[in-house]
Amino acid sequence: xxxxxxxIAGVDAFYGASQALFAMELAVAEGSAVALIGRNxxxxxxxxxxxxxxxxxxxxxxxxxxxxxxxxxxxxIARAGIGLVPEGRQIFPNLTVRENLVATAAGRRAAGxxxxxxxxxxxxxxxxxxxxxxxxxxxxxxxxMLAIGRALMTGPLLLVLDEATEGLAPLMRREIWSCxxxxxxxxIAILVVDxxxxxxxxxxxxxxxxxxxxxxxxxxxxxxxxxxxxxxxxLGLGATPQ
Amino acid sequence: xxxxLILTQALNGLQLGVMLFLMAAGLTLVFGIMNLIxxxxxxxxxxxxxxxxxxxxxxxxxxxxxxxxxxGTAALGAAIELAALRGLYRRDHLDQVLATFGLxxxxxxxxxxxxxxxxxxVPVPAALAHTxxxxxxxxxPAYRLAIIAVGVAVAGGLYLLIARTRLGMLIRAGASxxxxxxxxxxxxxxxxxxxxxxxxxxAALAGAMAAPILSVEPGMGEPILILTLVVIVVGxxxxxxxxxxxxxLIGCVDTIGRAFxxxxxxxxLAPSASAAVGPALxxxxxxxxxAVVLALRPRGLFAARTG
Numbered sequence: 001x002x003x004x005x006x007x008i009a010g011v012d013a014f015y016g017a018s019q020a021l022f023a024m025e026l027a028v029a030e031g032s033a034v035a036l037i038g039r040n041x042x043x044x045x046x047x048x049x050x051x052x053x054x055x056x057x058x059x060x061x062x063x064x065x066x067x068x069x070x071x072x073x074x075x076x077i078a079r080a081g082i083g084l085v086p087e088g089r090q091i092f093p094n095l096t097v098r099e100n101l102v103a104t105a106a107g108r109r110a111a112g113x114x115x116x117x118x119x120x121x122x123x124x125x126x127x128x129x130x131x132x133x134x135x136x137x138x139x140x141x142x143x144x145m146l147a148i149g150r151a152l153m154t155g156p157l158l159l160v161l162d163e164a165t166e167g168l169a170p171l172m173r174r175e176i177w178s179c180x181x182x183x184x185x186x187x188i189a190i191l192v193v194d195x196x197x198x199x200x201x202x203x204x205x206x207x208x209x210x211x212x213x214x215x216x217x218x219x220x221x222x223x224x225x226x227x228x229x230x231x232x233x234x235l236g237l238g239a240t241p242q
Numbered sequence: 243x244x245x246x247l248i249l250t251q252a253l254n255g256l257q258l259g260v261m262l263f264l265m266a267a268g269l270t271l272v273f274g275i276m277n278l279i280x281x282x283x284x285x286x287x288x289x290x291x292x293x294x295x296x297x298x299x300x301x302x303x304x305x306x307x308x309x310x311x312x313x314g315t316a317a318l319g320a321a322i323e324l325a326a327l328r329g330l331y332r333r334d335h336l337d338q339v340l341a342t343f344g345l346x347x348x349x350x351x352x353x354x355x356x357x358x359x360x361x362x363x364v365p366v367p368a369a370l371a372h373t374x375x376x377x378x379x380x381x382x383p384a385y386r387l388a389i390i391a392v393g394v395a396v397a398g399g400l401y402l403l404i405a406r407t408r409l410g411m412l413i414r415a416g417a418s419x420x421x422x423x424x425x426x427x428x429x430x431x432x433x434x435x436x437x438x439x440x441x442x443x444x445a446a447l448a449g450a451m452a453a454p455i456l457s458v459e460p461g462m463g464e465p466i467l468i469l470t471l472v473v474i475v476v477g478x479x480x481x482x483x484x485x486x487x488x489x490x491l492i493g494c495v496d497t498i499g500r501a502f503x504x505x506x507x508x509x510x511l512a513p514s515a516s517a518a519v520g521p522a523l524x525x526x527x528x529x530x531x532x533a534v535v536l537a538l539r540p541r542g543l544f545a546a547r548t549g
Contacts, residue, residue, distance in 0.1 A: 052425055078427035090422045092415040103411035104426035154427050 005030040010060030013050045020046040033190040035200040038210035083156030089143040093136035105153035120149040141172035158189045251501040259493025260393020264448035265470040266485035268441020274480020275417045282345035284463025290315045290446025291458045295362040304367035311450040319442025350460040361457035478542025499527035
C-alpha cells in the first residue's frame with residue numbers, strides 16, 4: 001500500500017453541543033477509491049464536511065499528503081487538491097454550464113494532464129451540448145456531470161463525491177460509475193458515498209461502514225462481498241452487494 | 243417652451259439617475275453577495291468628493307483628481323472591510339446597521355477634522371464648462387452631459403465585468419452559494435474585499451463627479467444614501483440590472499416630480515393649498531413609487547436570482 005493521500009485519525013466533530021463523529025478513522029491511498037457506507041444520518045456527510053473544513057473538528061488530525069489540513073479554511077483545503085461533488089450537486093443556478101466549469105477552475109496539481117473545458121466535454125459530451133444553458137435548466141444527471149466536471153476543473157488529486165448517483169435514472173447511474181472508473185484509471189483518488197454496494201464493490205479498493213458517527217467496519221471489496229451479514233446489519237434488509 | 247423644459251428636466255433626471263446608479267451598484271452588490279447592509283456607503287461617496295477636492299488642489303487636473311479619488315476610496319473601502327466589517331457578515335442586520343452607522347459618524351467627523359466644517363468647492367473642468375445645444379436654441383451644460391456619458395459607460399463596463407469575466411462569474415456564484423465557492427478553492431474573504439473595494443470606487447466616482455455641482459461638506463453622503471436605498475429596493479436587491487433601471491426611474495421621478503408637480507397641482511388646487519402640498523408631495527413621490535413597485539413586484543423590478 002502506498003502512503004495515504006488522505007488520513008483522518010481520531011477526529012471528533014460536533015454540531016453545536018451534539019457530537020456527530022466519534023474518533024473517526026479513515027485513509028485513502030494515492031490513486032485508490034474508497035467507499036463511505038452507512039444509513040442516512042450516520043456521519044458520512046459530516047465526515048466529508050469535516051475533511052473540507054466546513055464543520056469544525058476537535059481532537060485527532062486530518063492529513064492530506066502528510067500535511068495537517070484540519071485547521072485550514074475551506075478554500076486552502078480545496079487548493080491542496082480536494083475536489084468536492086457535494087450532496088444535492090449544488091450547481092450555481094445563475095451561471096451557465098460553461099461558467100460553472102470555468103468560474104472556480106484552477107490548473108493546480110491535477111493527477112495527470114491538466115483539466116481543460118475540452119477534456120471535461122470529452123468526458124461528458126452532453127455538457128458541451130448544454131454549455132449555454134443555465135445551471136438550473138439541467139436534469140439531475142446533467143447536474144451531476146456538471147458537478148463532477150466543476151470539481152475536476154480545480155485539478156484535484158482526490159475527488160470526493162457525496163451521494164454519487166442518488167436520484168438518477170439507471171442509465172445515468174451507469175454513466176457516472178463508468179466515468180468514475182475512468183477517472184480512477186487516470187490516477188485520481190476517489191472517496192465516494194453511495195448506496196449501490198455492487199457498484200461500490202466494483203469501483204472501490206476499501207470500504208468504511210459508519211454507524212452513529214463511528215467507523216464500525218472497514219475492509220476491501222473481497223471482504224465486503226464475503227461478509228453479506230455486515231451490510232445487512234448496518235444498512236438494513238436487502239442491502240446486499242449484487 | 244414646455245417641451246424644452248421637459249427635455250431639460252428629463253436630462254437632469256437622467257444625470258441624477260446615473261449618479262444614483264454608481265452608488266446603487268456597489269450597495270446592491272455588497273448586500274446581494276455579502277448580505278451586509280452598509281449604511282456607510284454614503285460616507286464613501288463623501289470620501290470620494292473630498293479626495294477629489296484635495297487631489298484637484300494638488301494636481302490642478304480634474305481627471306487626475308477623479309482617478310486619485312476613485313483609487314484612494316477603493317483602498318479606503320478595502321481597509322474598512324478588512325478592519326471593521328469582516329466580523330459583521332455573520333451578525334444580524336441590526337448589528338450591521340449600528341456598526342455602519344458608527345462608521346458614518348466616524349467618517350463625517352474625520353472629514354471635519356481634516357478639511358474643516360466649511361464646504362469646499364471644486365470648479366467644473368474648463369474643457370466642459372460650456373453649454374451644448376441639445377436642440378437648436380436649447381443649451382445644456384456640457385459637464386452634466388459628460389456625467390451621463392460616464393455613468394452609462396460605467397454601467398456598460400460593469401455589465402461586461404459581471405457577465406463576461408471570471409471575477410464576475412465568481413461574484414454571481416458567490417451570491418448564490420458562497421460555501422460551495424469556498425469549497426472549490428476560492429478565497430471568499432478576498433472576493434468580498436474586492437467587491438467592497440469596487441463598490442467604494444464606484445461611490446467615489448459619483449462623489450468626485452458631484453463635487454463641481456454640489457458643495458463638498460461633511461454629511462453630504464446621507465441624502466444620496468437614502469435615495470440609493472430606495473433605488474436598490476425598487477430595482478431588486480442584489481441585481482445590477484435592477485440597480486440601473488431603479489436608478490433611472492427614481493432619478494427621473496424625483497427630478498421631474500419636483501419640477502412639474504407643484505405647477506400641475508396649481509391647476510386643480512387653490513394657490514395657497516398647492517404651494518403647501520406641492521413640494522411635500524414632490525419629495526414623497528419616490529417613496530410612493532417604491533410602494534407601488536413593491537405592491538406589484540414585492541422583490542423589486544429585477545429580483546436577483548440567488549439560489
